[in-house]
Amino acid sequence: MGPDTFIDLIGVWIAALLTLGVYSSLIKDTFISKLTEAVFVGVSFGMSIVFTYYNGIKPKIEEPLVRYYQNLHVDYATVTNAVTRTVEKIADAKTLPAESATEELADEIASRSFDTNRFFAVLDSALYKQTLKLQSTNEVAVSLQSAFASSEINLVDKATVMGALKDYFQGYKTVPTSRHFWVLYIFISVLLGLMFITRFFPKHAWLSRFPMAYTIGIGVGMGTPLSFQSQIMQQVQASFIPMLVRSANGIDWLATFGNLSLVIGTLTVLYYFFFSFKKEDAASRGATKIGIAYLMIGFGASFAFTIMARVSLLIGRINFLQDEWIQGTYEFFKYLN
Amino acid sequence: MKGFLSRFGSFWKNRYRAIIYIMTFAFVWLALINKKPLDLSISGATQGALDLVEKMPENHRRKIQEQEELLAKLQKEESQHSSAELTAQIDDAKAYLERLKINSNGVFLVCIDFDAGSDAELGPMAYSSIRHAFSLGIKVLINNGYTVMAQPLSQMIVDSAALGGATMPRPYGFKEAGSDFVFFGFRPNAFQVYLQMGESVLSAYETDYSGKTLADMPIMKGIKDIRDIDGIAAYSCNVGTPESWINVAQTKFNIPLVVGMTAVSVSDYFPYLQSGQLCGLITGLRGAAEYEKAVGAPPVANRRMWAQLYTHAFAIGLIIVGNIEYFIKGKRAA
Numbered sequence: 107m108g109p110d111t112f113i114d115l116i117g118v119w120i121a122a123l124l125t126l127g128v129y130s131s132l133i134k135d136t137f138i139s140k141l142t143e144a145v146f147v148g149v150s151f152g153m154s155i156v157f158t159y160y161n162g163i164k165p166k167i168e169e170p171l172v173r174y175y176q177n178l179h180v181d182y183a184t185v186t187n188a189v190t191r192t193v194e195k196i197a198d199a200k201t202l203p204a205e206s207a208t209e210e211l212a213d214e215i216a217s218r219s220f221d222t223n224r225f226f227a228v229l230d231s232a233l234y235k236q237t238l239k240l241q242s243t244n245e246v247a248v249s250l251q252s253a254f255a256s257s258e259i260n261l262v263d264k265a266t267v268m269g270a271l272k273d274y275f276q277g278y279k280t281v282p283t284s285r286h287f288w289v290l291y292i293f294i295s296v297l298l299g300l301m302f303i304t305r306f307f308p309k310h311a312w313l314s315r316f317p318m319a320y321t322i323g324i325g326v327g328m329g330t331p332l333s334f335q336s337q338i339m340q341q342v343q344a345s346f347i348p349m350l351v352r353s354a355n356g357i358d359w360l361a362t363f364g365n366l367s368l369v370i371g372t373l374t375v376l377y378y379f380f381f382s383f384k385k386e387d388a389a390s391r392g393a394t395k396i397g398i399a400y401l402m403i404g405f406g407a408s409f410a411f412t413i414m415a416r417v418s419l420l421i422g423r424i425n426f427l428q429d430e431w432i433q434g435t436y437e438f439f440k441y442l443n
Numbered sequence: 444m445k446g447f448l449s450r451f452g453s454f455w456k457n458r459y460r461a462i463i464y465i466m467t468f469a470f471v472w473l474a475l476i477n478k479k480p481l482d483l484s485i486s487g488a489t490q491g492a493l494d495l496v497e498k499m500p501e502n503h504r505r506k507i508q509e510q511e512e513l514l515a516k517l518q519k520e521e522s523q524h525s526s527a528e529l530t531a532q533i534d535d536a537k538a539y540l541e542r543l544k545i546n547s548n549g550v551f552l553v554c555i556d557f558d559a560g561s562d563a564e565l566g567p568m569a570y571s572s573i574r575h576a577f578s579l580g581i582k583v584l585i586n587n588g589y590t591v592m593a594q595p596l597s598q599m600i601v602d603s604a605a606l607g608g609a610t611m612p613r614p615y616g617f618k619e620a621g622s623d624f625v626f627f628g629f630r631p632n633a634f635q636v637y638l639q640m641g642e643s644v645l646s647a648y649e650t651d652y653s654g655k656t657l658a659d660m661p662i663m664k665g666i667k668d669i670r671d672i673d674g675i676a677a678y679s680c681n682v683g684t685p686e687s688w689i690n691v692a693q694t695k696f697n698i699p700l701v702v703g704m705t706a707v708s709v710s711d712y713f714p715y716l717q718s719g720q721l722c723g724l725i726t727g728l729r730g731a732a733e734y735e736k737a738v739g740a741p742p743v744a745n746r747r748m749w750a751q752l753y754t755h756a757f758a759i760g761l762i763i764v765g766n767i768e769y770f771i772k773g774k775r776a777a
Contacts, residue, residue, distance in 0.1 A: 132464050154591040162631040165650055252659060328638065332690035336720065344718030408710045413758060415707035418728045421750045422563020424471045
């Protein structure tokens with residue numbers, strides 16, 4: 107697990123010194139502990155922005171918009187020629203069905219008649235990909251080959267195939283009409299996103315309420331039915347359990363005790379949080395005390411788990427210092443010598 | 444003696460924090476020197492998580508068989524009275540069956556949603572479960588949740604499980620990205636992404652973390668939507684990810700789900716285990732150590748359990764000393 111290269115070694119040393127810098131705050135707040143905190147926040151925030159750009163904005167907005175613009179201005183004849191050449195090649199090579207298909211499947215496909223609608227659908231799926239660069243003949247060919255390889259269409263009769271392709275070109279546009287609406291939708295989304303930034307300008311801050319309302323509305327709308335089902339209905343259903351559990355050998359006392367404890371716990375804790383009237387009689391006070399006892403046991407378990415989690419973090423860091431920093435550095439220089 | 448006790452008392456009063464810190468560090472350090480694995484029994488919650496992966500190939504084959512039976516039934520119905528709706532159903536069933544046959548041992552989705560801060564607890568469990576799936580020939584999909592910084596860490600865990608190394612030997616051959624596993628990477632708004640996976644995995648993730656197109660990868664030929672996934676494991680340091688998976692995968696699509704949490708948040712998830720909404724629950728470092736032991740993975744978490752043992756004994760000792768002091772002081776005050 108130690109460093110393999112000199113760059114790794116430098117990384118391990120930086121990580122070790124930063125770890126010690128964080129722990130130095132146990133003695134007292136120093137310049138080093140403050141610096142470490144600032145480095146941590148800065149690096150985390152900086153990397154978050156980069157990851158969000160590369161995983162969200164770039165593939166979902168930037169690249170499709172660039173492709174849209176390029177495909178809008180591509181030479182129509184170049185695209186149709188490239189498509190014709192590729193389909194011709196596929197029909198000539200009879201590479202269909204997919205290489206992985208069995209002989210039985212190949213025979214079955216050969217016995218089918220040519221399905222024009224399916225042929226058009228395959229062409230659509232290959233040529234209307236959001237990320238496809240129509241200017242690149244190679245990309246068009248790869249997309250078509252991949253789409254036809256899994257299409258299971260009988261392309262043996264080349265004349266029929268080429269005739270159907272001519273018909274397809276009658277209605278073919280390099281950019282379908284639906285894509286224009288999609289671009290509009292992207293612009294609206296980006297605009298809503300940008301409206302959040304108006305919070306920095308008090309005069310126009312009211313504009314940020316629109317995206318906020320939209321986001322909350324979508325979140326609540328999508329989440330509420332599912333949360334209600336999973337966190338209320340199924341949980342309530344799970345609390346309807348038999349008070350007496352029977353097994354093959356008679357009564358299962360352990361399971362019975364567990365179920366009874368669950369029912370009593372659920373009812374008494376709910377009763378404890380019921381503040382609509384005063385709990386003055388002996389029965390009410392008793393139930394409340396049992397409820398409190400259940401709560402204390404629950405909090406105790408949570409607290410114990412918290413200690414376990416915090417100690418685990420310390421163990422992880424000391425494990426790193428021992429294995430990767432001290433032992434890793436020793437082994438790195440030992441290997442060099 | 445009295446003088447010594449009073450001097451010790453004032454010394455303790457002034458420096459007790461530093462002493463406790465130093466002793467805790469010392470206990471952990473000493474415990475980590477011990478390379479012998481701790482003998483642990485496997486709890487029911489961890490066993491459930493193990494069973495999900497262990498039984499996945501068998502359950503996947505049963506799924507194929509059921510789908511074949513359904514297809515035969517539909518075809519028989521079609522031969523008696525044909526309809527457009529029935530033909531569409533048959534086409535759907537055929538396509539689903541073909542997809543199931545491509546990844547014949549099942550598909551396991553591992554959601555890694557933690558950063559370096561929780562790596563000590565969750566890293567070993569994510570590594571062990573990916574390794575467990577690989578050893579059974581299961582195809583593995585890896586994605587992230589709400590934590591942006593989970594991506595670089597996941598990449599390291601996945602590489603380590605797929606390629607191994609001198610300190611992490613594998614009981615299987617090299618696993619190839621795109622054929623045996625795929626790492627989708629981070630996408631903003633995890634809940635919406637998970638919902639979108641219900642309709643089409645390829646529309647939720649067009650490319651993997653490195654920008655390679657997913658549609659061209661052999662593993663993705665057998666995966667269209669979330670129905671093609673046989674089980675999900677969510678390893679998370681925040682409560683949002685498991686709750687999103689419970690809502691989407693378990694409640695909406697009825698996909699078996701396992702959750703692995705840091706010990707600090709795990710007590711919130713026992714009700715879901717008790718209600719059967721979760722198949723298994725891996726609880727912090729202890730759960731990770733149990734999982735490691737059960738699958739024979741290198742004892743990373745297990746070695747750390749000695750340190751847990753020593754520090755817990757130390758904490759219990761401090762509680763007892765504190766209580767004794769409280770009672771003695773109480774008596775004096777009385």
